[in-house]
Amino acid sequence: MSLYENMRNQITGNIQRMMKGGASYSDARWYSDDSCQQFMVLDGNLEGNDTTVESGVGVRVLYGGAWGFAATSSLQDVNRCFDRAMANAVSASKLVKVRLDMGSMEGVTGEYTSPFVTDPIEVDLAEKVDFLREVDDSLKEDWILRRMIRVQIQRLGIHFWNSEGSETRRHLVNTFAHMTAMALDSQRQMQRRSKTLYCDPSGTRGWEMLTNPDLWSGHSDRVKDELKQVISAPELEFGRRSVILLPGQGHLQVHETIGHPLELDRILGYELSYAGGSFVGLDSFGTLRYGSDKLNVSAYGSIKNSPGTFGFDDEGTPERDYLLIDKGILVNCLTSRAMISEANQRAGRQVFDQSGGASRSTAFYRAPIDRMTNVNILPGTDGTLDDIVSSTEDGIIVDNPTSWSIGSNREHFHFGCEIAWEVKNGKVTRVLRNPSYQGHTIEFYNGLTAVGNESTWTVEQVENCGKGEPNQVMELGHGVPVVRFDNVVSGERR
Numbered sequence: 001m002s003l004y005e006n007m008r009n010q011i012t013g014n015i016q017r018m019m020k021g022g023a024s025y026s027d028a029r030w031y032s033d034d035s036c037q038q039f040m041v042l043d044g045n046l047e048g049n050d051t052t053v054e055s056g057v058g059v060r061v062l063y064g065g066a067w068g069f070a071a072t073s074s075l076q077d078v079n080r081c082f083d084r085a086m087a088n089a090v091s092a093s094k095l096v097k098v099r100l101d102m103g104s105m106e107g108v109t110g111e112y113t114s115p116f117v118t119d120p121i122e123v124d125l126a127e128k129v130d131f132l133r134e135v136d137d138s139l140k141e142d143w144i145l146r147r148m149i150r151v152q153i154q155r156l157g158i159h160f161w162n163s164e165g166s167e168t169r170r171h172l173v174n175t176f177a178h179m180t181a182m183a184l185d186s187q188r189q190m191q192r193r194s195k196t197l198y199c200d201p202s203g204t205r206g207w208e209m210l211t212n213p214d215l216w217s218g219h220s221d222r223v224k225d226e227l228k229q230v231i232s233a234p235e236l237e238f239g240r241r242s243v244i245l246l247p248g249q250g251h252l253q254v255h256e257t258i259g260h261p262l263e264l265d266r267i268l269g270y271e272l273s274y275a276g277g278s279f280v281g282l283d284s285f286g287t288l289r290y291g292s293d294k295l296n297v298s299a300y301g302s303i304k305n306s307p308g309t310f311g312f313d314d315e316g317t318p319e320r321d322y323l324l325i326d327k328g329i330l331v332n333c334l335t336s337r338a339m340i341s342e343a344n345q346r347a348g349r350q351v352f353d354q355s356g357g358a359s360r361s362t363a364f365y366r367a368p369i370d371r372m373t374n375v376n377i378l379p380g381t382d383g384t385l386d387d388i389v390s391s392t393e394d395g396i397i398v399d400n401p402t403s404w405s406i407g408s409n410r411e412h413f414h415f416g417c418e419i420a421w422e423v424k425n426g427k428v429t430r431v432l433r434n435p436s437y438q439g440h441t442i443e444f445y446n447g448l449t450a451v452g453n454e455s456t457w458t459v460e461q462v463e464n465c466g467k468g469e470p471n472q473v474m475e476l477g478h479g480v481p482v483v484r485f486d487n488v489v490s491g492e493r494r
């Protein structure tokens with residue numbers, strides 16, 4: 001019997017045992033492989049070269065309206081792991097106020113493999129380091145004070161079974177990279193310019209993604225050129241003006257002020273003690289005007305190549321493309337199946353009817369929680385970046401965050417950015433340093449006056465979204481066009 005057949009028999013047998021013991025639902029994830037490599041090259045020195053390999057089983061049991069979770073890295077310990085999950089659920093069932101259920105869903109079977117040509121974990125270590133040194137070399141200049149290259153590669157094999165007969169297998173590959181150059185400006189303040197590896201949405205995500213110069217390494221000359229302009233540029237003055245976000249900044253704006261506030265567990269208060277809450281309430285869906293009618297936001301978005309695309313979530317739900325915001329009106333949230341019954345019970349009516357396929361866990365030893373998949377602003381009808389600039393009277397174009405500070409309920413935000421280009425009367429006039437902008441989330445999105453077309457839309461990667469206690473770091477994507485917001489407070493009062 002193969003290891004897979006052996007594990008399948010053990011896990012499905014135990015799931016049946018839990019159901020006979022009174023569970024209303026049970027599932028298990030076996031990570032046959034969870035390999036990760038991280039590299040950091042700082043000023044040409046290989047400062048970080050870490051490899052981790054993990055494998056094991058995580059089990060959930062729903063009993064008496066309460067969850068129990070347990071995990072083990074020993075494949076000899078699977079039976080006892082199920083027993084521990086059941087014991088945890090039985091204990092918790094004596095304390096629950098809202099009895100949870102998973103609703104009903106037909107069992108799902110399927111397999112998903114991330115698109116890739118060359119498995120990035122299997123590439124020879126020397127070849128990896130040589131490539132990163134080459135990228136580092138391309139950033140070298142006398143006037144550049146610090147160079148930083150960071151790369152993270154992941155490979156996962158995840159097998160899922162549940163008590164409804166679902167059986168899914170996933171083989172996931174992710175490749176992340178950042179390059180940053182830093183230099184002192186005339187005030188002896190450190191300035192930076194960076195480039196993050198982004199996705200060709202119809203491309204692949206193996207080693208070939210990292211070495212494709214269009215997506216990352218070929219940007220070093222532009223990074224240096226723009227940094228040189230920043231260090232001799234005047235500072236952005238405080239005032240209200242239009243702010244045009246390039247996707248390098250727009251994706252974080254979406255992440256922090258649309259993605260996080262629309263996570264259902266966060267709306268229900270599960271993250272209050274750590275990541276925070278949400279200004280969105282259960283009564284906001286279908287009624288709240290989140291933004292102008294130019295704002296259309298989707299979850300997943302049928303993006304083939306993204307870290308937020310994974311076939312099936314950690315409850316076996318197939319990925320689902322749906323709108324979160326429709327012409328400015330909030331219509332849906334990011335959710336697992338597990339949160340829906342609680343939300344509907346608390347609202348006293350059916351607010352949500354199906355999972356968003358957003359139940360995700362960072363490792364076999366963490367219980368899945370509600371996470372972002374791909375949260376995207378859909379392309380609009382306001383043309384190219386040049387078209388948007390030409391219709392802007394007084395504004396700035398900004399790219400890439402240097403700092404961010406977000407209200408705990410995501411109702412306010414303040415971002416610092418690496419670079420701004422001033423726009424006066426439809427023309428880009430000069431580069432400005434220390435750009436920043438701030439706002440009230442709802443007011444800001446209602447000031448959305450231009451959404452770029454498909455030519456301005458890129459899929460940006462996030463590999464370090466933090467949430468959950470104990471912390472779970474998750475990877476995801478954001479497809480965003482160039483977007484313009486009017487009457488935005490920007491710059492700092494000095």
Ligand SMILES: [Zn+2]
Nearest residue numbers: 255464465466
């Ligand atoms: Zn996040």
